[in-house]
Amino acid sequence: MSVLSGVRPTKGYLLEMQKRLSFIQRGCEFLKLKRDHLAKELTVSLDVLRGRRDTINEKLKQVYDEIVTAYLVLGPSEVRSQTSSVRDGYQIDVLPKSVMGVRYPSISVISRAKVEGRLDPALSKTASLMAEIFEDVLRLAEFEARAERVADELGKTNRKVNALENVVIPSYSQVIKFIQDKLDEESLEELVRTKLIGGAAARRRE
Amino acid sequence: MSPGLSYAVIRCHAMRAELLNPAVFKTLVEAKTYEEYMDVLNTTSYATGSDTRPRTALELEGFLNQVFIARLQRIVSFSPQRIAEFLRIFFLMRLEIQNLMRIVRLRFSPDSGWTRTLALIPVEPLFSIPYGRLLEQGTIEGFVEALEPTIYKDVKNGLNMAKQHDALWPLEVYLNSAFHVRASGVISGLDPSDRVIVREILKTETDVENVLAALSWRRKLRDRLPPPDFFPYAYRVTPMQLIELIEGASLADITKTVNQVYIRILEPMVELDDVSLVRRNLRQYVYEYAERCRTQDDFGFPCIFSLLVSFETEKDALVALGWGKEQRISTEKLLRYTVLPSVLG
Numbered sequence: 001m002s003v004l005s006g007v008r009p010t011k012g013y014l015l016e017m018q019k020r021l022s023f024i025q026r027g028c029e030f031l032k033l034k035r036d037h038l039a040k041e042l043t044v045s046l047d048v049l050r051g052r053r054d055t056i057n058e059k060l061k062q063v064y065d066e067i068v069t070a071y072l073v074l075g076p077s078e079v080r081s082q083t084s085s086v087r088d089g090y091q092i093d094v095l096p097k098s099v100m101g102v103r104y105p106s107i108s109v110i111s112r113a114k115v116e117g118r119l120d121p122a123l124s125k126t127a128s129l130m131a132e133i134f135e136d137v138l139r140l141a142e143f144e145a146r147a148e149r150v151a152d153e154l155g156k157t158n159r160k161v162n163a164l165e166n167v168v169i170p171s172y173s174q175v176i177k178f179i180q181d182k183l184d185e186e187s188l189e190e191l192v193r194t195k196l197i198g199g200a201a202a203r204r205r206e
Numbered sequence: 207m208s209p210g211l212s213y214a215v216i217r218c219h220a221m222r223a224e225l226l227n228p229a230v231f232k233t234l235v236e237a238k239t240y241e242e243y244m245d246v247l248n249t250t251s252y253a254t255g256s257d258t259r260p261r262t263a264l265e266l267e268g269f270l271n272q273v274f275i276a277r278l279q280r281i282v283s284f285s286p287q288r289i290a291e292f293l294r295i296f297f298l299m300r301l302e303i304q305n306l307m308r309i310v311r312l313r314f315s316p317d318s319g320w321t322r323t324l325a326l327i328p329v330e331p332l333f334s335i336p337y338g339r340l341l342e343q344g345t346i347e348g349f350v351e352a353l354e355p356t357i358y359k360d361v362k363n364g365l366n367m368a369k370q371h372d373a374l375w376p377l378e379v380y381l382n383s384a385f386h387v388r389a390s391g392v393i394s395g396l397d398p399s400d401r402v403i404v405r406e407i408l409k410t411e412t413d414v415e416n417v418l419a420a421l422s423w424r425r426k427l428r429d430r431l432p433p434p435d436f437f438p439y440a441y442r443v444t445p446m447q448l449i450e451l452i453e454g455a456s457l458a459d460i461t462k463t464v465n466q467v468y469i470r471i472l473e474p475m476v477e478l479d480d481v482s483l484v485r486r487n488l489r490q491y492v493y494e495y496a497e498r499c500r501t502q503d504d505f506g507f508p509c510i511f512s513l514l515v516s517f518e519t520e521k522d523a524l525v526a527l528g529w530g531k532e533q534r535i536s537t538e539k540l541l542r543y544t545v546l547p548s549v550l551g
Binding site for chain 2: 066068069070071072073074075076077078080081082084085087114116118121122124125128
């Protein structure tokens, strides 16, 4: 169906359409600003994520190696028994935060696990290494969730901007142009008609 | 040599056939999966019926412990009284202390949300009351009280320290002290040349564990020193040196003053900070030392003692290999951290 179907070529309708177009163009500018900001945010996040992920993967590999060697030397039942003595495990709180209206989970550590004086030296070193990176893993998870949601929002905003720029604004412009052309045509007709009537009246007076 | 000792030595020579040979170990190491590993193990002296076959590495560990304890009890049953008593203390009491620590750990954090199972080593209590009664105690205080009538009565002295430091090591220190006291008693009943062998192993093990404990303390609590009874037994590495180690002295400097054996055992700690490799080196040293003593006197106490050390080392190696196969750990890593007795021998 044509965008022009149902269009009333009146002055009032033209003003209404112009008002709407100006509002949409302002909204589009805002969305473009949001898109640029989100894109910047995402680029920074991805750079940080790439670096952090590699570091954490490296550290996790080291912890895993330590755990494997502890199992090999102490035996599975002893490792299981020793790890059971660790009480007061990590307690975390997850609350929502927002960037440019995009909500993401923010993790805060309430209490940490206490491992000192409970484990064999082989496991104690592993536990210390794990404790060192555990909070980094939480931060990474938070950052990944944030990046994922920012990317999602960026996609949506981009689609909205594209739709406004390529479909909505051109169609409104087309409608406005159509109405303006119609009104111009009508006013020209009106002028010609006035001239003709004016000419006929003058001739009659003569 | 007494007829009793001759008889025990001959029986031990016969029992050596139960040790796995290098070819079997090679096949075990090369097994691709845990099932394949168990299939190979089933063709050895560790064969089990199909319905009792351990399905996991944890079950395998329990089974291998059972086999080791059965062999130990067999040797104890035909050994002369003073050697039998020594073997019971040296091998079984350590297992009992491990069990007691496992019970304590379970009582230490009863409110945690972790699902846990208690895997006790299948050894009958030597000096403590039955484990079932210890498990019935709801608190550590109850546990310590239950040990009051046993040789572990001094554990109560560590209770306040355990509460003060919110840690388990004080209880472990007192349990190990009970072992040292008892072991010293039974070692004095051995012949002087046999005493030297056992004391050498005991001293090396104690010193290495002390060094590891000191380094572990340094890593976490460097700003405060441990209480005076943190190292109740120390031999070649003195308590003073251990304190220096905690205060930041270099391990290389400390071991330099001791002997070549300590340098070799503790080398991974100096270079790689690898506690597990130190433990592996210690195990290898004990095995090699016992074997060396046997080659010098294959018809006396060293023959009995080295056989048990070999059985224990073999058991630990099989547990590690079984777990490694279950978790698909690389062969290279398995071999790095495992002491394969017959292969070394």
